[in-house]
Each structure stands twice: as structure tokens, then as C-alpha cells.
Amino acid sequence: MSIDYKNNKYRFRVAKNGIIYTRIYISNKKISENDVKHKKWPRDVINAHKDFEVSITRNEIGKKENMLFNNLAQLVLDEHVRPNLRPNTESFYITSYNKHILGYFGGISLNKIDSIDIQKFVNNISKTLKASTVRQIYAVLSSTFNKAIDWKIIKENPCRNITLPKIENKNYSELLSTEEISKLMEVIENEPELYKIIFSIALYCGLRQGEILGLTVADIDLENGYIDVNKQYVSHYKKGKVYHEIAMPKTENSIRKVYMPSAVSKMLDEFISNKKVLNIKPEKQYLFINPKTQKIYDHNAVYRRFKKMTKIIGLDNLTFHDLRHLQATMMLHSGANVLVVAKRLGDTIDTVSDTYLHAIEKVEKESVNQLQEFINDNIRTN
Template sequence: MSYKDGYKWRQKSKQGFKTKREAKEYGHVIVKELDKTALLTKDTELKDLTFKEFADMFLEIKKGHVTHNTLTMYRHAVDAYSSINNIKLSNIKPLHIQNVVNKMVSSPTTINSYYKVVSRIFYIAINPYKIISDNPCTGVRLPRVERKNMIHTISDEDLNKFAKYMREKYPQAYYFLQIARYTGMRLSEVYGLTWNDIDLKNRKISVNKQLQYVKGVITFEKTKTANSVRILPIPPILEKILIEYQTHELEFEYDLVLNPYKKNGVKCQINTYLKQFGENLSAHNLRHTYATKLLANGLDVKTVSALLGDTPAMVMKTYLHYSDEMKAAASNAVANIFS
């Protein structure tokens, strides 16, 4: 089989077939292999890159496009695959990836998350860089992640007790609690709020950024996803709380609603207090409670996903058991209508 590699003609051959038909069939195999490599880069510097070298390029590219926490997770993922650091990308096989997965001492969720990052790195090596033709992550067996059957929520009674306690002991935690409770915003989104984002006249909150507080440094970053940029309604009960809060005439940096230097402390206070209602409860369960309350009261999945800043598919996946309840209710309603 003759083919052109750049500017040079080369040949690939194999002998020892018993019949011409076998030889012809193997010829098709050679053609497929050549098709995979024909469009690969001719840049020798790229072709010789090791996993670590290319992964560092990937991290550098991502630095300006993802949040600090996401970038940190990417770095942890690359570190977890350090055993293939010095292997050329073109020489890495599925067996190498499988060996790393098998030896990783982490939770199934973490292993799967790291695998997705590394798989993405190899995908970029295929397109647009054309260093390799196949992703060695394809076909690798991953540990099964047990699906959580129940999303932990907090009752209105417990939330009211919680709010009363926090109002007296930790005012900043109280106001964070109320904003998160009645909007479903992520913790970093609540702390990214400025008074300019809050329109009390029209009862609207604009979510357009998030705040990160790392090693004493405050930074504003893009929202977690493009879907996370959204406008949220302010219910009357939260409107009253925010109007009351404004009377305190507190002034924080960047006209922030909450004191950014209290962020980690507030999270700790809330998590500690919530433990008495359930071992696995944390500040993030305020978001779960908001979402499930909307679904339980008849809001459709598309609307709920827009308010959460998630995709409908993610809402369905996370709150599937609530959707099942809604289906059962719909079934009963249809039975009653046509009875």
C-alpha cells in the first residue's frame, strides 16, 4: 500500500496471507489506519509532547475561562494521572488510563470527575491540535457512582427556627440564609451580589457574577455556567427583609450586599447548625429546598431550571424523584378527569 506522508511517499505492507481475499480484506484495515493518521499534525514539536506538557498547555488555556475552584479541580485531575506524565500523547493507550483508574484511591464520584477532565484533554489533542487520532479514554471502565435516591431538604419550620437563631447570634448568616432560601442562589452568587443587582422597585435580582475569597483575596468571576446568568423574582417576604437590611446602612467593598470577609465563617456557621437537622445537610441544601419547593407546587421543570441557572436535564437528573411524584399526581388527575 503506497501513501504520501507530507512530501514523501511511503509504503506499508504485510505478507503471509493464504488467499488473495484475506490480503484484500487486510488492505482495508491498512487504509483505515492510514485515514486516521493522514490528517495528523506534521509539527514535530507537537507530536513529541508528553501528557504533562500538553496538560499544562490545557490548564494555561483554561485559566482565563473557568473559575478558580474549577481550575483547582482540573489541576487535581492532572495530578491524579501523574504516572503517565512522561509518556508521549501518541503512545498513551487505554490500558494506561485503566491502570490509573484502577489504582486511584478516591471516591467513585471523584474518579469519574477526574476522568472527564483527562478525557477532555485528549479530545482537544485530537481536535483542534490533531496530535492523536483516538482518545485513549474511550472504553475505560469506571467505578459505578451510586445514584442518590433522596435530595435532603429542610422544612419551613426548621428554616424559621434557624432564621430566628441566626438573627440573634450571627446577623450576616441570617441575611445570607434568607437570600439563599428565597432565591435558590449558590453561595458564591449570593456573595457576589451588589446593591446595584437588586431592584426592589420591580422585585428582581440580577445574577451576573460570583465572588471568590481565596487566601484573603477577593475576586469576581463569571457565573458557573452561561445558564447561570439570570433574573430572579424577589418574593414579598424577601423584599421586606432586604428593605429592613438596607436601614442598617452597612458599607462593604464594591457596594456588596454581604460582608465578603465573613463568607467562610457564615458557611461554617450554617453547616454546623444544620447538622442537627440532618447529618448530610449543608448550606447548599438551601438551594435544593428552593428547587423542590417550586417543583412540588407545580412549576414546570423548564421554569425551575431557568431560576436555578441549570439545564432542564440537570434538574430532571437531580430532582427525578420529585418529577416521579408529579407524574403520579398527573396520572391521578387524568383518571379523575375521565372518570
């Protein structure tokens, strides 16, 4: 808990369960610079802070629309986010509340927050944050008000008719040149076996990093040539600590069979055969286990190795997730239809169509040219 003084206003801050509540208080009592320096607050300020702290401790969340936003945020966190959503989502809610939302809306009653206030908030954070981040924070804010509607605390969501910053579609067709892709493939071939396989699965099969690290020997069907994607390895932060766990895939579409190129199948066949020689406990059948710790390799270890590898060939800006995008783009350019690519990536057709618009347009143009050639060669006109 703390009291700060600035611009003739006091700011109270009280932490509970990872949420920092704030309240602005104005006192009629004059205070000297020396008192501010030594935090000698007027008695009414101290009493108001104590009352605020007690109200937070007792979960006195107010009545209906008179409830302060910070009390609604706590209620949403306790009764909706923690019981129903994943730890990573909980962490993002807490970060969004503490870093952005509560400082702006925390001490305001719900009945005093209108659409124009939401628009001003969005415009304000858009000055310093990426459009994608702004949209994610806005989603948390809107979801919070939606729960208030579900619980009959308010009647309307003020997050309506809000203009959000546009996200520019990245042209994945121009992510790497043909020469750069060749260099990438070559440098992957020279990686140590474990990292070579991880990077190859990402590039040639389009799996997400968590999906790759969560693979077990049983998930590799060498006879039929596919990878059974049915879980993922995730990391999340809670109370300053990093936790790892095996979780369900990102979406229902993410549960899928991904067929492997023969080169990847051969690598995995040899890798699994070698693993059987190692003294790995039966219950530790995950593919990418560190023999020293008997734990799955950490996301950060894979990231560091990837960045070290791409730096060698001058592709410092390439991310691990870009391998997935490259895989999709190469498939589209090779003639695969959108449905096949979407199924392979575990995405929806709409997502693939929006994400790889440039590649699809190029393939479509080529298809039209092929259609014209077919007409010219096979259909006689009078």
C-alpha cells in the same frame, strides 16, 4: 527537585509553575542501603536527573506523539488552561495532574498510552475516590488529550469507550422530612440578620453561595420583587494563597432574574435601609460587607455559621448547597413545572430532570390522579 529510590528504580521529581514532573530511571549500578539513606547516588543517576531538569527548564516538550505526557500537561496548562479558563479550573487541573495523573502517566510517551491504560487508571483511582471525583479527574485527562488532537500532536484520544463509575442519584425528596424542614426554617428565623438573609435567599430563592455573596444593592429590585443574578463571588488558590474576586456566573443560564417570596423581599428592604445608615463607601455597595474589614464576608465564615446552626437542630450532614436543592424540591412538590424550576435555579431542564427525578415522578403521579378525577367529575361516559 528530588531523587527517590524504591524497588530498584529511581524517581526524579522536578517542579515548574505548579506542575510536578516525574520520570522513572533504571540504573545498572548497584547501590547500598547506606548510600540510599545518605542519598549518595551513582554518577549516571545524577547526570540523568540533571538532563531531566534541563529539559523541563528549556520547555523541551518532544516531538509529536513521542512527547511525554508530563510535557503535554505543561503545554496544556500554559497555552490553554491559564489563558482561557478560570483560576478555580486552573487549580483543579494542577491538583488533578499532581495528585493523580502525572504519577501514573507522567513519564510515558503519548504514543504508548492506549484506552486500556486509561481504563486501568480509572479503575485504580475508583478504589479510593468518589465516583464524582473520578469523573472530574477523567474529564481533565480527556480534555488534555483533546487539546493534543487540536494541536495535531496525536490523532486519537485514548479516553474513548471508557467505563466510568456510576453516580447514584440522590433522592432530594427524602433529604429532609417535613418536620425537619420546619425546624430548619425556624432556626433560620432566629439567626442574626445578615446570616438570616443569606440562608433565606438560598432556601427560598435557590441562589448559590457565590451568587448570594456577590449581590449588590443594585441587584435587588424591590419594586418588581426580583433579584438580578449577574455575577458571583469566588475564591481560588494560587501558589498556596487564597484569592477572592467577583466573576461571571457559572454558566450563561446562571444569569437570570429570580423572583422573591414576600418575606424575603421584606427582609431585604429593611436590611438595605439599615445599610444606608452605615458609613459604607459608595463603591462598596455589596450587600454582605463586613463593616470592620470593608470586604465581602468570606465563604468559610458563612459555612462555619451554617454548620453551627444546623448542629443545633441535629442536621449536621446538611450542606449549604442542600438549601438550593430543598428549594427546588419544595417548588416541584408545590406544582411548579420543570421549566420554571430550571430557570429559577439557572440550570438546564435536563439537569433539573436528572437531579430531581424522584420529586418529578411523585408530582407526575399526582398529576395523573388529578387527571383521572377530572375525567370522572367532568366527562360522562355512556
